[in-house]
Amino acid sequence: MLPEHYFRHESGRLVAVLSRRFGMHRVELCEDAVQTALLRAVQSWSQRGLPDDKSAWLYRVALNEVLGVLRREKRTDASVDDTEQIAADVVAEEAVYLEHEVKDDQLRMLFVCADPGIPRESQIAFALKILCGFSTEEIALRLFHSHEAIYKRLQRARAALRERIEGLEPPGVEELASRLPAVLEILYLLFTEGYSSAQPDEVIRHELCEEAIRLARLLDEHPVGAVPETAALLALMYLDAARFDSRVDGAGGLLLLEEQDRSRWDRELIQVGISYLHRSARGEAFTRYHAEAAIAAEHCLASTYKETRWDEIARLYEMLERVAPSPINTLNRAIAIAEWQGPDAGLALLEALNPPPWLLGYYLWDATLGELYRRRGDRERATAHLTRALSAAPTHAERALVRRRLEACC
Amino acid sequence: MSTTTTKIKFLYLYRFPAGGAPKPASPEEMQAQYAAWAAWRAKFEKEVIPGEGLKPGGAVVKAGNVTDGPYIEAKEVMGSYAFVETSSMARAIEIAKECPINTIPGASVEIRELGYY
Numbered sequence: 001m002l003p004e005h006y007f008r009h010e011s012g013r014l015v016a017v018l019s020r021r022f023g024m025h026r027v028e029l030c031e032d033a034v035q036t037a038l039l040r041a042v043q044s045w046s047q048r049g050l051p052d053d054k055s056a057w058l059y060r061v062a063l064n065e066v067l068g069v070l071r072r073e074k075r076t077d078a079s080v081d082d083t084e085q086i087a088a089d090v091v092a093e094e095a096v097y098l099e100h101e102v103k104d105d106q107l108r109m110l111f112v113c114a115d116p117g118i119p120r121e122s123q124i125a126f127a128l129k130i131l132c133g134f135s136t137e138e139i140a141l142r143l144f145h146s147h148e149a150i151y152k153r154l155q156r157a158r159a160a161l162r163e164r165i166e167g168l169e170p171p172g173v174e175e176l177a178s179r180l181p182a183v184l185e186i187l188y189l190l191f192t193e194g195y196s197s198a199q200p201d202e203v204i205r206h207e208l209c210e211e212a213i214r215l216a217r218l219l220d221e222h223p224v225g226a227v228p229e230t231a232a233l234l235a236l237m238y239l240d241a242a243r244f245d246s247r248v249d250g251a252g253g254l255l256l257l258e259e260q261d262r263s264r265w266d267r268e269l270i271q272v273g274i275s276y277l278h279r280s281a282r283g284e285a286f287t288r289y290h291a292e293a294a295i296a297a298e299h300c301l302a303s304t305y306k307e308t309r310w311d312e313i314a315r316l317y318e319m320l321e322r323v324a325p326s327p328i329n330t331l332n333r334a335i336a337i338a339e340w341q342g343p344d345a346g347l348a349l350l351e352a353l354n355p356p357p358w359l360l361g362y363y364l365w366d367a368t369l370g371e372l373y374r375r376r377g378d379r380e381r382a383t384a385h386l387t388r389a390l391s392a393a394p395t396h397a398e399r400a401l402v403r404r405r406l407e408a409c410c
Numbered sequence: 411m412s413t414t415t416t417k418i419k420f421l422y423l424y425r426f427p428a429g430g431a432p433k434p435a436s437p438e439e440m441q442a443q444y445a446a447w448a449a450w451r452a453k454f455e456k457e458v459i460p461g462e463g464l465k466p467g468g469a470v471v472k473a474g475n476v477t478d479g480p481y482i483e484a485k486e487v488m489g490s491y492a493f494v495e496t497s498s499m500a501r502a503i504e505i506a507k508e509c510p511i512n513t514i515p516g517a518s519v520e521i522r523e524l525g526y527y
Contacts, residue, residue, distance in 0.1 A: 002444065005438070006441060007437035007438065007441040008436075011437045038437055038440050039435075042447075043489070043490070046444055046447030047463065049451075133438070135436030137436070138436055
């Protein structure tokens with residue numbers, strides 16, 4: 001039996017290793033070679049069973065494939081440099097596959113994905129392709145976009161990389177350390193995409209969260225990546241992941257935090273998250289990941305909804321707003337304040353806010369106002385806001401959630 | 411002495427469309443393909459004896475003339491083979507019907523009994 005996602009993960013590892021050896025400008029050639037190696041593996045392993053060292057087997061086949069293409073290129077195109085051929089031959093002789101090198105290579109690839117010349121959305125699609133081994137179709141399904149849109153994003157990433165990386169020697173992870181904030185943001189967005197996207201398939205969303213955690217742990221194992229910010233991001237991921245399954249009822253309907261069965265929260269994941277949170281407290285840095293992880297920890301450690309330390313959560317949201325100003329964070333702070341000091345205090349904060357047009361079109365804005373007015377006993381305003389929220393809710397599950405609130409109101 | 415029934419030897423010839431697979435599979439899909447084959451092999455491990463894969467290319471010698479093989483104009487190519495030792499042709503067909511090759515568009519498995527008259 002192969003481990004789950006073995007081919008997909010192995011594809012990410014092999015593309016990273018080969019691209020380092022043959023140059024980032026040959027990344028497409030390396031991807032094709034890995035695809036061929038996996039195909040041959042299916043044919044051979046299906047009949048003869050698994051070889052003793054599967055990874056070395058795949059590496060050898062993919063390496064020979066790259067070398068074969070390079071030799072054919074050289075035969076037809078005299079401009080292909082001889083030094084490249086020599087480099088290739090040297091590589092063939094030391095065809096080793098060292099575990100720590102592979103990790104370094106994958107990490108380097110992650111930093112390459114974070115190239116400032118690539119738009120963020122293309123960076124994420126490219127990371128899913130190159131590091132996680134998803135096909136264009138699978139990425140389209142996961143990011144909830146059309147196949148064409150994802151194809152274009154991937155092409156944009158490749159074009160930017162071709163322009164920027166011409167030399168044979170790819171930069172070391174250390175040289176790319178300045179890209180760490182972008183790398184963290186890619187992983188954060190990847191996780192969020194899985195945790196709260198409109199994608200209805202739970203398995204697919206789980207998988208994105210798992211990939212984000214896998215790559216963040218890889219980052220955390222490297223001296224360049226093992227900073228408090230990374231620990232904070234990992235804390236946030238684990239503390240959220242612990243509650244992943246409890247957010248829906250048996251029929252797939254969304255549950256509010258107060259309705260969730262806390263016994264379904266994964267205690268083991270919470271423990272891991274809390275230990276990362278402790279590790280994140282070193283040094284001076286306080287990032288949005290610190291604040292969001294601390295908020296998640298407050299929820300995870302509260303034994304009931306009522307016993308949640310809402311004052312602490314309101315304070316943390318205020319800190320979050322300082323490092324990551326966004327009216328969404330203010331909206332969340334208003335919810336915490338309403339739980340702590342009553343609906344009037346929450347409403348006062350929201351009424352003082354000058355919401356940008358996009359927030360007015362966001363269903364949670366109206367849903368929150370509607371709920372707070374309902375608690376205050378203002379049924380007319382509550383109904384008006386919840387009705388607006390109902391028409392703005394993007395998915396069936398979210399509409400069902402708002403409808404329940406609306407029914408409680410009348 | 412055991413009283414097992416005499417087994418008959420068969421050859422499975424796996425044929426694939428000459429154009430190759432219709433679309434490149436993703437790594438995840440390839441792993442699913444592998445899993446299907448592994449399960450099939452495990453289920454019939456007492457009867458199916460895997461052969462070798464056949465690499466592309468080769469040569470054909472006909473009336474002393476050599477041409478590139480295999481059969482450039484052919485619509486399908488032999489991909490690999492296996493031996494099957496089982497009780498009857500009916501049983502060999504039964505096993506082949508469950509073979510994952512059935513899920514590959516245009517692919518087939520030809521079953522031949524081994525031996526001379």
